[in-house]
Structures are given as structure tokens and as C-alpha cells.
Amino acid sequence: MQFSIFQLFLFVLLVYAQHIPLSGNQNSPQVPYNWLTLAFVGSNDYLPRPHYHSSDRDHFKELCRRLDGLNPNQQAMCAENPFSIPFVARGVREAIRECENKFKFERWNCSSRDEVTETRHGKFQDILGKTLRSSNKEAAFLSAIMAASIVHSITKGCNTGNLTECGCDSKPGMQRYQADSDSAMSRDQFSWGGCSDNVPYGIRYARRFLDEWEVQQFEETKNVAHLVRRHNNFVGREAIAQNIRRQCRCHGVSGSCEFKTCWLQMQKFSQVSDLLKKRYDHFAVQVTRKATKRLRRKERTERKIPLRGNEMAYVHRSPSYCERNLTAGILGTSGRECIHNSYSSESCDLLCCGRGYNTRLEIRQTQCECKFVWCCEVKCKTCTEEVAVHTCK
Structure with missing residues (x-):
């Protein structure tokens, strides 16, 4: 139903906001921008206010302003399209679970010492923030899997009809895909039908949610970390876009397959995370600390080779993660x-x-x-x- 996500969002934000005073200490400490804090947004303990009306945009804007961790661009997107935020939060939680699963036997196991700060909006937990801002290989993986999680979760929201801004993909034949069987299938007669995953919309949303801020900050600061995060966001989006599968249903007399109706479908997110882990293991490239418009490989003999869409980028070598270092967020x-x-x-x-x-x-x-x-x-x-x-x- 169209209104189920509306109620879900009210569960999410009203609960999060009911513990937050509208006024408070205006001199409360500044917290870093870290949208991963959305992982903690969500509860079914409270019901939406019965008098609330969907046209009350000012109320939504106030709720979005109380979500510590969102940068100004993300707060604007929240106020403009608030019903998408529960899907972003769901994607973050799924990405963290997959990250913990993929690294559970390694020295860095997708955990960190997260600082908790009291703000005028309540408690802010900088989840995985120090790792995310470290510009090393682990930060590259985090950026990629989080970007992929937004695409995956938003696309699901479109297909289930829970996001009014999007629906099924109306032009699936124009997308890139891989046939789900041998090459002979590509010669079979079929027509596009069903509900293809609207991956293009999910990609556009994720690009705007993550990349616009990084571009603005790079133009202001010339800090290569912003270009690195933007590139790794692209790697995450491409992990989904390049692995769309064609699924078909047969039509014909007595179970024959005279004609097929086909649609495009994303891989399961666990499969996407498997792919990104392989790219972390085998296709991570160290880049120089200086960049003008594009990233350059640190290896001098390879600097003219542009980074590919399947290569993660990082600036700093990773620590050993052996010893506890709370300043760096390392648990040991x-x-x-x-x-x-x-x-x-x-x-x-x-x-x-x-x-x-x-x-x-x-x-x-x-x-x-x-x-x-x-x-x-x-x-x-x-x-x-x-x-x-x-x-x-």
C-alpha cells in the first residue's frame, strides 16, 4: 500500500525526534558529518500522531534538521523527499551486517571505537566515522558498500510501490544486463514485461545523496579524500549496475516455452557484497595525495592509466589493526x-x-x-x- 511507507517513516522520525528538544544548548559541540548514523534511526515503540497531515512539509523539515550526521545537501534531500530516508537507513543497516560478515575473520572486522557526543538533538554516535574518514583500503570498502546499499534499498522501495517518486523501470531494454543462462537465450523471442528493477533511479538518488557534497567540498578544499570517496561511491553503484540479470517467464501450450516475458532484476545484496569484497582484496589501488580533476595512481609507471570502475581507491596504507588505538578508532x-x-x-x-x-x-x-x-x-x-x-x- 502507498501509505505503509508513510507510516513507517513517521515511526522512524517521530520516535527519533520525540526524545529531542526543539530548543537547547545552542553551543553544543559540532559533530562530523556521518550519514551512517541513520543506522540507529527506527523504532516501532510509538505510533504516528493522528492529526498529522502529509502536506505539513515544515514539520518534516524540522525532523530532518534534527538528524545529526546529515550534511546540508542530505538534509535538503530529506526535507524534499522524506519517505526515502527509511530505505536509506535500512540500506545502511544491511550494509553494516554484510561488512561484519565479510570481515569477521580478519584483523579489521568492520568494527570501531565510535565516539558518542551529546548534542542539542540528543546523543550522536559517530558509527565507523574514523575509519570512513581515514582514506585507507577499509574506508574504500565502506564507501563502496554503503553506496551500493542505497541503490539497492531505494530500488526495492520503487518496485514495491512504497516510494511515490518512482516505480518499475519503464525502459528495461535500455539497461545493461547479463543473460541468466547461455548465449542462445539472447536469440530467443521475448518481450519486456513484469516489473523490472528501477536501478537507474536508485543510482541517481545515491549519486545525489553522496556525491554532490564531495564535489562541493573538493572544489573548496582541494582535499583528495573527497575525490577518493566519490570514486568509491561510483564503484559501489557500478557493482549493482553491471550485474543486473534478465529473468524470464515462459508462455505456451502445455508448459512449452514458445514466448517469454522478461524483466531485469538486481542481484541479492549478499552477492553484491561478495563482489565488492573481491574488489577490496584484488582491485584496490593507492593514489597520490594531490589531484586536480581526477585521481592518479601512486605508482609512477601507471599514472597515465585512469582508474577503472572496478578498482577501489585509497590514499593511505592501512594500519595493522593489531594493537588497540582508540584515538584512531581501532579496537585491536x-x-x-x-x-x-x-x-x-x-x-x-x-x-x-x-x-x-x-x-x-x-x-x-x-x-x-x-x-x-x-x-x-x-x-x-x-x-x-x-x-x-x-x-x-
């Missing part, structure tokens, strides 16, 4: 669980950075001796086993 690996006699990133040798590890025995309960019982149930016994758990010193 002490206390992290590792795997003995492994040769991958979660091995105790790599994860513990040579400090060694402690071993303790734990009694764990697991399901065992599972049997299928007709019909239709699986019954298991509960077994206990003694497990050696290794944690970094």
Missing part, C-alpha cells in the same frame, strides 16, 4: 577468537599478530543424530561436546 585483536592450525586470515598466527593466544575448554550443546520423521518433521538429539576455544592475547 586482543580477545578475538581464532582458529588453531589454520592457514587463512582467522588463524591464530595471523589474527593474534604474533602475540600468542590463550586456550580454554568450553562445553557446547549441538544438535546431533537428526532424523526425518514422516511427515514432515526433523527430530534431533541434543549432544554436548568439549571444545577448545582459542583467543588472542
Whole structure:
């Protein structure tokens, strides 16, 4: 229904704002721009005000101003198109979950020491902010996956009819896509139909939400970090745009496939994050600290080669992430669980950075001796086993 997202947005912003005074200490500390704080926006504890009317734009503008972390461009977009913000927030949460999953066995596991600041709008948590502003490889991955999350979530909102500003893609044949089977399928007779994912709209929204501010700030400061973030935002958007799949449904007598109706569909976000992790591992390029209009590779022999859309960019080498450094937002690996006699990133040798590890025995309960019982149930016994758990010193 068209109004479900309207109510959802009121759940989100009214709850967030009801704990925020309209007036307060005007000299409260400035907080950095970090739109990832939207991850904390959302609750079902309160219902929307019954007298609220959708034409009350001033009320929305006030709510948007209270969302600490949004830069002026993003606040303007919030006031202009407020119903999209819950989808952005949902995308952030999904991206953080995927980031934690992809890096859970590495020294940097997508976590950080986030500073909490009291503002006149309440508490502001600078989630992953220090990493995001560090311009290293991990910041590159964060920028890319967050940009991809906006495209993915906004596009879903369009297709479900929950965003009135967009709908299904009306010209799917003009998009880039890959056939979902062999090349012979491309010669099959088909027509576009169904509801193709409106990826072009999602890309336009994400570009405006993220890139406009970076362009403005680079023009003012000439700080290459803004160009780097803009490029990595592009990498994230392209990870979705270049991997749209054609899905088809057959039509014909007795199950034959005389004719097909086809539409275009994004990959699952978990697949997008898999692709971005591979690009982080194999296609991350260090760039120079100085740039005029475009980024340049730091390697002198490659400076004339422009950065490609599948290459992440970073300025500074990453720290080891071995030792705790709260100033840099690094938690270190002490206390992290590792795997003995492994040769991958979660091995105790790599994860513990040579400090060694402690071993303790734990009694764990697991399901065992599972049997299928007709019909239709699986019954298991509960077994206990003694497990050696290794944690970094």
C-alpha cells in the first residue's frame, strides 16, 4: 500500500525526534558529518500522531534538521523527499551486517571505537566515522558498500510501490544486463514485461545523496579524500549496475516455452557484497595525495592509466589493526577468537599478530543424530561436546 511507507517513516522520525528538544544548548559541540548514523534511526515503540497531515512539509523539515550526521545537501534531500530516508537507513543497516560478515575473520572486522557526543538533538554516535574518514583500503570498502546499499534499498522501495517518486523501470531494454543462462537465450523471442528493477533511479538518488557534497567540498578544499570517496561511491553503484540479470517467464501450450516475458532484476545484496569484497582484496589501488580533476595512481609507471570502475581507491596504507588505538578508532585483536592450525586470515598466527593466544575448554550443546520423521518433521538429539576455544592475547 502507498501509505505503509508513510507510516513507517513517521515511526522512524517521530520516535527519533520525540526524545529531542526543539530548543537547547545552542553551543553544543559540532559533530562530523556521518550519514551512517541513520543506522540507529527506527523504532516501532510509538505510533504516528493522528492529526498529522502529509502536506505539513515544515514539520518534516524540522525532523530532518534534527538528524545529526546529515550534511546540508542530505538534509535538503530529506526535507524534499522524506519517505526515502527509511530505505536509506535500512540500506545502511544491511550494509553494516554484510561488512561484519565479510570481515569477521580478519584483523579489521568492520568494527570501531565510535565516539558518542551529546548534542542539542540528543546523543550522536559517530558509527565507523574514523575509519570512513581515514582514506585507507577499509574506508574504500565502506564507501563502496554503503553506496551500493542505497541503490539497492531505494530500488526495492520503487518496485514495491512504497516510494511515490518512482516505480518499475519503464525502459528495461535500455539497461545493461547479463543473460541468466547461455548465449542462445539472447536469440530467443521475448518481450519486456513484469516489473523490472528501477536501478537507474536508485543510482541517481545515491549519486545525489553522496556525491554532490564531495564535489562541493573538493572544489573548496582541494582535499583528495573527497575525490577518493566519490570514486568509491561510483564503484559501489557500478557493482549493482553491471550485474543486473534478465529473468524470464515462459508462455505456451502445455508448459512449452514458445514466448517469454522478461524483466531485469538486481542481484541479492549478499552477492553484491561478495563482489565488492573481491574488489577490496584484488582491485584496490593507492593514489597520490594531490589531484586536480581526477585521481592518479601512486605508482609512477601507471599514472597515465585512469582508474577503472572496478578498482577501489585509497590514499593511505592501512594500519595493522593489531594493537588497540582508540584515538584512531581501532579496537585491536586482543580477545578475538581464532582458529588453531589454520592457514587463512582467522588463524591464530595471523589474527593474534604474533602475540600468542590463550586456550580454554568450553562445553557446547549441538544438535546431533537428526532424523526425518514422516511427515514432515526433523527430530534431533541434543549432544554436548568439549571444545577448545582459542583467543588472542
